[in-house]
Amino acid sequence: MIDRLCIVGTGLIGGSLARDLRRLGKVGEIVGSSRRAANLERAVALGVIDRFDVDAARAVAGADMVVVAVPLGAIGAVFERVRDAIGNDTVITDVGSAKGGVVAAARAVLGPRLARFVPAHPVAGTEHSGVDSSVERLFECRRVIVTPIPETDADAVERVLAMWKAVGSDVLEMDVDHHDQILAATSHLPHMLAYTLVDVLGRMKDRSEIFRYSAGGLRDFTRVASSDPQMWHDICAENRGPIVEVLERFGAALDRLTDAVRRGDGEYVRSVFTRAKAARDRQF
Numbered sequence: 001m002i003d004r005l006c007i008v009g010t011g012l013i014g015g016s017l018a019r020d021l022r023r024l025g026k027v028g029e030i031v032g033s034s035r036r037a038a039n040l041e042r043a044v045a046l047g048v049i050d051r052f053d054v055d056a057a058r059a060v061a062g063a064d065m066v067v068v069a070v071p072l073g074a075i076g077a078v079f080e081r082v083r084d085a086i087g088n089d090t091v092i093t094d095v096g097s098a099k100g101g102v103v104a105a106a107r108a109v110l111g112p113r114l115a116r117f118v119p120a121h122p123v124a125g126t127e128h129s130g131v132d133s134s135v136e137r138l139f140e141c142r143r144v145i146v147t148p149i150p151e152t153d154a155d156a157v158e159r160v161l162a163m164w165k166a167v168g169s170d171v172l173e174m175d176v177d178h179h180d181q182i183l184a185a186t187s188h189l190p191h192m193l194a195y196t197l198v199d200v201l202g203r204m205k206d207r208s209e210i211f212r213y214s215a216g217g218l219r220d221f222t223r224v225a226s227s228d229p230q231m232w233h234d235i236c237a238e239n240r241g242p243i244v245e246v247l248e249r250f251g252a253a254l255d256r257l258t259d260a261v262r263r264g265d266g267e268y269v270r271s272v273f274t275r276a277k278a279a280r281d282r283q284f
C-alpha cells in the first residue's frame, strides 16, 4: 500500500498507473505534477489525481512513492528538482522507454537518494498522449521491466515490483544495457520503420491514391507512426548505439532483399519469407 503517491508527469503512462492504483485501493492520496496547470486541473477533473503542484519539489513532499513519468529528455531535470525534497525512505522510480540515459542522469544527480531509485519500464502504452488518453487496465498482463543497479536498495526494488504487480503486470528484472539492446530491436526499430514507411509513402507523387487504396495491413503496420514525435525523438537520442546497430542490421537485410528482387532471385526471396513466417507463427 502506498500512502502518498506523487506522479511527476501525469500523462498517458502516469495517469493510467494512477487510475489503476486508485481503482484497486492500493494508494491513499495521489499528487500530480507537470509543467501546465491546465493539464493537472484536467487530471483532477478526471479523478486521476487528488491535487497537484506545478513545482515538482513541492509536489513530492511527504510522498512515500514518486513515479517520474515525463518524457525521457526531461527526466534529469526532474531528478534535480526533487532530489532535496524527497524523504530519506521515499522510493523514486521512472517509466522511461530507454534506461541507460536515465540511470546516468540518476547517478549524476540523485546523490544519497540514488539507493532509493529504481529504474523501470512498463512495456505497455498506446500511440496517444496526455491524461485524456489515460485508461484503466493498461498494464494488466503486460510486462514491466525493472533494471536495478548495484546501488539500488533491495527493499526499494521490492516496493516498485509490488506496485506494478498490484496493477496486474508481469514483472521481471533485467540489466540496463541488455534492456536497451532488446528494446531497440522489439520496440524502437518497429517505430523507426513505421515512421519512415509513412514518411516515404506520404511524400510520393501518388500519395493520396496510395493511402486511399491501402488495405488494413498498412494501417495495422503503421499504427505506431501516430505516436508522439517528441517522445520518439527522445528515445532515439537516449538509445543511439543500440538503435543504430539494429537499424544497420535491418538496412543490410533490406539491401540484400532489394538486390534479390532486382535479380529475380526467387529462391532467396522465398527463403526470407518462409523463415520469417515460421518465426512469427512460432512466437505469436
Ligand code: NAP
Pocket: 008, 009, 010, 011, 012, 013, 014, 033, 034, 035, 036, 037, 039, 040, 069, 070, 071, 072, 074, 078, 095, 096, 097, 098, 121, 122, 123, 124, 125, 126, 127, 128, 129, 130, 131, 228, 231
Ligand atoms: P505523455 O502522455 O505526453 O505524458 C507526459 C507527461 O509529462 C505530461 O503530463 C506532461 O505534462 C509532463 N511533462 C512533459 N515535460 C515535462 C517537464 N519538463 N517537467 C514536468 N512534466 C513534464 O507521455 P507518455 O506517453 O505518458 O510518456 C511518458 C514516459 O513514459 C516517457 O518517458 C516514455 O518514454 C515512457 N513510456 C511511454 C510509453 C507509451 O507507449 N507512450 C510506453 C512506455 C513508457 P505537461 O505538458 O503539463 O508538462
